[in-house]
Amino acid sequence: MSLFETIIAVLMAITSVSLVMTTIRLLIGPTIPDRAAALDLVMGHVAALVALYVIFVRQEILIDALIVIAILGFLGTVAVARYIEEGRS
Numbered sequence: 641m642s643l644f645e646t647i648i649a650v651l652m653a654i655t656s657v658s659l660v661m662t663t664i665r666l667l668i669g670p671t672i673p674d675r676a677a678a679l680d681l682v683m684g685h686v687a688a689l690v691a692l693y694v695i696f697v698r699q700e701i702l703i704d705a706l707i708v709i710a711i712l713g714f715l716g717t718v719a720v721a722r723y724i725e726e727g728r729s
Contacts, residue, residue, distance in 0.1 A: 648696045652689060659685040672727075676720040683713025 641649075662685060666678035687709050694702045 645696065648692055652692045652696070655685055655688050655692065659689070672720070672724055676717065676724065679720060680713065680717045683709065683716060687713065 659682065662678055662681045666675055666682055669675040669678055687706060690702065690706045690709055694700070694706060
C-alpha cells in the first residue's frame with residue numbers, strides 16, 4: 641500500500657469514528673434542533689466517506705452517488721428546519 645492509500649485509509653477511519661459519535665448525538669439529542677444539526681453532520685460525514693472511497697478506489701462513476709447523498713442531506717436538513725419552524729407557530 642502506498643503512502644497516499646494509507647493516508648486515505650486513516651482519514652476514512654477518523655471520519656468513521658466521528659460518524660459514530662455524531663450518530664450517538666443524533667439518537668440521544670435532547671432537543672429537535674440538536675438532532676437536526678446532528679443529522680446534517682451525519683450526512684456530511686457520509687458524503688465525506690463516499691468521497692474518500694471514490695478517491696481510494698479511483699472510480700469516478702461513484703461521484704454521482706456522492707451528489708445524490710449531498711442533495712438528500714440538504715433536503716433532510718430543510719425538512720427538519722421547516723418542521724421546527726411550523727411547530728413554533
